[in-house]
Amino acid sequence: MPTDAADVVVIGAGVVGAATAWYAARSGRSVTVVDRGSVAGGTTGAGEGNILVSDKPPGAELDLARLSSGLWRELAVEVGGFEYDPKGGLVVASTPAGFDALVALAAEQSAAGIETVVVPAGGLAEHEPHLTPSLAGGVLYPGDAQVQPMLAAARLLRAARAKGARVRTGVEVTGFLRSGDRVTGVRTSAGDLPASTVVNAAGTWGGEIASLAGVDVPVLPRRGFILVTEPLPRIVRHKVYAAEYVADVASDDADLQTSPVIEGTEAGTILIGASRERVGYDRTLSVRVLRALAAQAVALFPVLAGVQVIRTYRGFRPYCPDHLPVIGPDPRAPGLYHACGHEGAGIGLAAATGRLIAQLVDGERPDLDVAPFRPERFGPEVAA
Amino acid sequence: MTEFEFDERDVPFTDGQTVGAALVAAGVRSWRTTRRESRPRGVFCGIGVCFDCLVTIDDVPNQRACLVPAAETMVVRTQEGDGRGHLAV
Amino acid sequence: MATSPYDVAVVGAGPAGLAAAAAALAGGARVALIDAGRQPGGQYWRHRPGDLGAVADLHHDLRTFRALVAGAAGAVTFPGHHVWTMSGSAADGFVVRSVAGDDPRGTAELAARSLVLAPGAYDRQVPFRSWDLPGVYTAGGAQALLKGNEVLVGRRVVVGGTGPFLLPVAAGLAARGARVVGVYEANGPAGWARHAGAVARVAAKLTEGAGYAAALARHRVPFHARQAVVAAHGDDVVEAVTVAKLDHEWRVVPGSERVVECDAVAVGWGFTPQLELPLALGVGTRVDADGSLVVEVDEHQRTTVPGVYVAGEACGVGGAALAVAEGEIAGTAAATATTGAGPAAVPARLRRRRRALRRFAAAMHAVHPVRDGWQTWLGDDTLVCRCEEVTAGEVRAAVEDLGATDPRTAKLLSRAGMGWCQGRVCGYATACLTASACGSAVSALDLQGVSERPIAAPISLGRLAGDAGHTGQQ
Ligand SMILES: Cc1cc2nc3c(=O)[nH]c(=O)nc-3n(C[C@H](O)[C@H](O)[C@H](O)COP(=O)(O)OP(=O)(O)OC[C@H]3O[C@@H](n4cnc5c(N)ncnc54)[C@H](O)[C@@H]3O)c2cc1C
Ligand SMILES: Cc1cc2nc3c(=O)[nH]c(=O)nc-3n(C[C@H](O)[C@H](O)[C@H](O)COP(=O)(O)OP(=O)(O)OC[C@H]3O[C@@H](n4cnc5c(N)ncnc54)[C@H](O)[C@@H]3O)c2cc1C
Numbered sequence: 014m015p016t017d018a019a020d021v022v023v024i025g026a027g028v029v030g031a032a033t034a035w036y037a038a039r040s041g042r043s044v045t046v047v048d049r050g051s052v053a054g055g056t057t058g059a060g061e062g063n064i065l066v067s068d069k070p071p072g073a074e075l076d077l078a079r080l081s082s083g084l085w086r087e088l089a090v091e092v093g094g095f096e097y098d099p100k101g102g103l104v105v106a107s108t109p110a111g112f113d114a115l116v117a118l119a120a121e122q123s124a125a126g127i128e129t130v131v132v133p134a135g136g137l138a139e140h141e142p143h144l145t146p147s148l149a150g151g152v153l154y155p156g157d158a159q160v161q162p163m164l165a166a167a168r169l170l171r172a173a174r175a176k177g178a179r180v181r182t183g184v185e186v187t188g189f190l191r192s193g194d195r196v197t198g199v200r201t202s203a204g205d206l207p208a209s210t211v212v213n214a215a216g217t218w219g220g221e222i223a224s225l226a227g228v229d230v231p232v233l234p235r236r237g238f239i240l241v242t243e244p245l246p247r248i249v250r251h252k253v254y255a256a257e258y259v260a261d262v263a264s265d266d267a268d269l270q271t272s273p274v275i276e277g278t279e280a281g282t283i284l285i286g287a288s289r290e291r292v293g294y295d296r297t298l299s300v301r302v303l304r305a306l307a308a309q310a311v312a313l314f315p316v317l318a319g320v321q322v323i324r325t326y327r328g329f330r331p332y333c334p335d336h337l338p339v340i341g342p343d344p345r346a347p348g349l350y351h352a353c354g355h356e357g358a359g360i361g362l363a364a365a366t367g368r369l370i371a372q373l374v375d376g377e378r379p380d381l382d383v384a385p386f387r388p389e390r391f392g393p394e395v396a397a
Numbered sequence: 398m399t400e401f402e403f404d405e406r407d408v409p410f411t412d413g414q415t416v417g418a419a420l421v422a423a424g425v426r427s428w429r430t431t432r433r434e435s436r437p438r439g440v441f442c443g444i445g446v447c448f449d450c451l452v453t454i455d456d457v458p459n460q461r462a463c464l465v466p467a468a469e470t471m472v473v474r475t476q477e478g479d480g481r482g483h484l485a486v
Numbered sequence: 487m488a489t490s491p492y493d494v495a496v497v498g499a500g501p502a503g504l505a506a507a508a509a510a511l512a513g514g515a516r517v518a519l520i521d522a523g524r525q526p527g528g529q530y531w532r533h534r535p536g537d538l539g540a541v542a543d544l545h546h547d548l549r550t551f552r553a554l555v556a557g558a559a560g561a562v563t564f565p566g567h568h569v570w571t572m573s574g575s576a577a578d579g580f581v582v583r584s585v586a587g588d589d590p591r592g593t594a595e596l597a598a599r600s601l602v603l604a605p606g607a608y609d610r611q612v613p614f615r616s617w618d619l620p621g622v623y624t625a626g627g628a629q630a631l632l633k634g635n636e637v638l639v640g641r642r643v644v645v646g647g648t649g650p651f652l653l654p655v656a657a658g659l660a661a662r663g664a665r666v667v668g669v670y671e672a673n674g675p676a677g678w679a680r681h682a683g684a685v686a687r688v689a690a691k692l693t694e695g696a697g698y699a700a701a702l703a704r705h706r707v708p709f710h711a712r713q714a715v716v717a718a719h720g721d722d723v724v725e726a727v728t729v730a731k732l733d734h735e736w737r738v739v740p741g742s743e744r745v746v747e748c749d750a751v752a753v754g755w756g757f758t759p760q761l762e763l764p765l766a767l768g769v770g771t772r773v774d775a776d777g778s779l780v781v782e783v784d785e786h787q788r789t790t791v792p793g794v795y796v797a798g799e800a801c802g803v804g805g806a807a808l809a810v811a812e813g814e815i816a817g818t819a820a821a822t823a824t825t826g827a828g829p830a831a832v833p834a835r836l837r838r839r840r841r842a843l844r845r846f847a848a849a850m851h852a853v854h855p856v857r858d859g860w861q862t863w864l865g866d867d868t869l870v871c872r873c874e875e876v877t878a879g880e881v882r883a884a885v886e887d888l889g890a891t892d893p894r895t896a897k898l899l900s901r902a903g904m905g906w907c908q909g910r911v912c913g914y915a916t917a918c919l920t921a922s923a924c925g926s927a928v929s930a931l932d933l934q935g936v937s938e939r940p941i942a943a944p945i946s947l948g949r950l951a952g953d954a955g956h957t958g959q960q
């Protein structure tokens with residue numbers, strides 16, 4: 014491990030920036046995290062906290078998810094305090110054809126090392142007593158887990174601070190310090206911060222940060238609404254979602270897609286998603302989306318019909334055209350690393366992302382080949 | 398005078414009174430316990446803002462006693478925690 | 487529901503909303519009047535159905551009330567309808583969506599070309615030890631039980647907090663036979679002397695105030711200036727409170743604490759305007775002299791969003807008379823705008839009245855501020871968020887330990903304000919505690935972060951889904 018105290022500046026105090034700061038600080042780096050807003054004030058504070066292996070077909074993202082879910086389990090012990098719950102996921106299909114497709118996917122995932130349990134229609138009630146009886150079957154994924162994302166980010170940052178990291182909120186990155194091509198720090202609303210390494214963990218705004226450095230990283234917002242219910246006892250044991258969710262996640266359609274995703278929380282509220290729309294940063298509340306989410310939730314769990322919704326919120330998932338995150342050094346701007354574009358899986362993938370970035374910065378061999386996530390994969394450099 | 402059933406007793410009310418007001422008038426100060434510390438709660442804001450006064454009426458939990466007009470056929474019950482313990486799995 | 491849109495939808499049938507509806511009707515508009523309550527009158531003219539006579543002595547200016555109700559009679563009314571969201575624009579029209587309280591399946595959706603929002607305010611609260619004990623009420627809550635239900639909150643009642651509103655509360659309780667052990671006003675009344683001009687211009691306020699003072703004297707209710715209820719005591723119900731003298735910053739003067747026995751407490755610290763509906767439409771806001779976030783309005787009560795008008799407490803706490811004046815101006819302007827004409831100049835009579843009443847309100851806020859010292863009354867284990875049972879220590883830890891720098895983040899990290907009431911009760915206190923722990927002052931942005939509630943009233947998933955068959959019991 015190099016002993017020279019390389020300063021790492023992490024842009025973004027969301028869960029990805031927090032995990033990056035933690036792993037970098039733990040390996041002895043001096044780290045400064047800057048965020049123009051607050052801790053977890055971006056998409057991390059506007060989503061849910063599922064750590065899923067179930068929704069990914071075999072491939073680079075599933076490998077990343079597997080690595081990450083193992084790391085989250087460790088972090089729950091090493092850092093803790095963020096409501097880590099290895100509750101497992103249950104994916105259900107409403108039609109026989111859907112069930113067949115689900116079983117086929119499970120077989121592939123299982124070959125890739127994911128634990129899967131096929132549950133025929135008659136067995137669903139044993140796992141989720143309140144599920145509608147009219148389903149064709151499901152697959153249980155014991156490896157799915159959940160965290161409270163804001164607490165996860167805050168706790169990781171706190172742990173990083175305990176190892177000497179600095180967290181500066183309310184500080185906006187406005188440009189980069191350069192020495193030739195090399196990135197040597199950032200310009201901020203509170204002055205220059207020199208650093209030998211800069212990590213772009215700006216989530217949905219990662220593309221804007223990249224363009225400040227004169228490189229193109231196409232991250233765009235994909236809006237999602239969540240409904241929050243009144244506090245309840247544990248009515249839903251697992252994270253439960255419909256098989257169509259997997260297709261929606263992978264969809265390239267800009268139009269609205271909704272599929273029911275239901276998760277209980279330690280606080281008692283149930284969070285109901287998930288919608289996906291490409292409407293820029295439009296924050297307008299869409300009653301059409303809320304209705305669709307409510308109808309789907311009630312269809313899956315009829316018991317929820319009389320349960321009150323007390324809040325809704327929306328977030329903007331950071332997505333890239335190929336639905337893979339951007340992780341690794343940018344050869345077009347040496348010294349700049351990207352850790353953004355995790356779309357609807359940034360909480361789940363944060364631990365692995367932070368770990369890989371820390372390893373790359375340290376010049377270590379990363380746990381996983383990051384080539385599929387390389388930032389320059391999208392095309393030629395844009396003019397600065 | 399008209400009455401509604403509250404737990405094992407009858408609580409009188411006059412026309413237009415809310416369930417919460419009738420309970421207070423009958424000397425009942427609290428009719429639910431909180432989810433975490435099991436603390437007693439009754440009316441606080443009186444106008445539907447604070448949700449302290451939640452109560453189970455005709456088997457529907459979490460109704461604001463300070464808003465719901467009392468009615469003779471009502472069965473009002475003390476509520477524990479989220480009021481839906483029977484649904485827990 | 488309505489197929490052709492209303493010209494004006496008025497939300498809130500309190501003093502401001504009634505006046506707006508009456509004025510809009512007078513201006514020739516088709517008006518819808520929506521209120522969560524079952525009777526018109528709002529907080530000020532609260533009464534049981536049809537039964538104003540029984541509480542007439544507790545009310546003021548019933549002539550105005552009756553005139554406004556008569557004036558608003560041409561509106562299509564939606565009583566018992568709680569608006570949960572609204573959307574739209576002047577260009578495309580607005581949609582107001584509500585939950586009908588009486589009908590378990592009921593929802594109503596109505597279209598309007600313009601909106602007058604008059605959602606009023608609720609008692610502002612600051613926490614103190616054991617303030618969650620049953621028997622501790624908001625001052626407005628005690629008043630609502632009395633005016634709306636003819637029910638006394640207790641036999642031996644302590645009234646505390648700050649602001650002129652404590653006087654009618656105490657006078658009303660005493661008039662109905664409660665023993666009011668004392669009124670504990672945290673500020674000094676001497677402050678009013680500096681604002682004699684503002685008071686003199688609104689004679690009605692003077693007579694009203696003098697009336698309460700006389701009533702309190704008649705019932706031998708002691709008035710204690712610069713004192714506050716700083717703790718409640720009891721196991722399952724309040725049995726006593728600690729009152730104490732306060733210094734200028736509202737810290738307890740050491741040795742001044744006294745325990746006063748009582749069976750009920752009514753506390754209020756001014757009012758918090760109800761802003762979720764205006765905020766849902768994206769209107770501009772500002773921080774008023776009392777430290778509350780309020781909607782910014784112009785001469786015609788227009789907000790920064792075209793077609794949206796706000797009147798009454800939501801654009802600055804100032805009492806019922808001011809609410810009526812603002813409502814009349816807003817209703818007239820909304821009606822004129824929808825019939826195509828630009829707003830005519832506000833009549834001089836109304837302008838003068840609004841100006842005088844706003845001066846009075848400003849004086850009231852200057853004399854009855856809430857000082858930060860209340861934070862020193864709390865233990866780390868004092869509840870701040872009553873719904874999620876989050877303590878002051880936990881809110882502070884969200885800042886000091888977890889790095890929150892604003893109340894929204896403190897909320898997300900501590901759960902204060904994430905429960906049933908969605909921070910309506912604890913939002914102000916959380917904002918103050920967070921700012922203090924950060925060493926900063928509460929900003930408009932801070933308050934906005936705890937005032938936004940995209941779902942303004944709970945709605946069941948079944949109703950939201952529009953699936954009528956599924957609502958109700960389980
Ligand atoms: C509705 C919804 C549900 C979701 N559910 C899940 C789920 O169940 N599981 C899951 O894994 N993921 C989920 N996600 C996705 C997940 O929330 C995101 O992928 C993740 O939060 C991204 O984290 P981040 O740290 O990259 O970005 P963010 O949390 O957005 O952090 C980026 C930070 O960068 C800061 N920043 C931006 N520009 C600048 C600048 N110029 N200067 C300084 N700071 C700047 C921002 O202020 C922000 O705080 C969901 C998302 C949504 C919207
Ligand atoms: C509990 C209480 C008691 C009070 N008692 C007195 C008193 O006795 N004397 C006094 O001088 N002042 C009193 N006040 C102060 C009072 O706020 C003003 O004097 C006056 O009522 C303000 O008029 P307004 O029209 O602005 O609002 P309000 O009178 O508050 O009217 C607002 C109306 O809007 C409705 N509303 C709000 N949100 C929604 C929604 N989402 N959907 C549908 N309807 C909605 C409410 O139901 C309410 O009827 C009291 C305040 C409170 C909170």
Ligand code: FES
Nearest residue numbers: 441443445448463
């Ligand atoms: S007492 Fe506050 S909501 Fe009923």
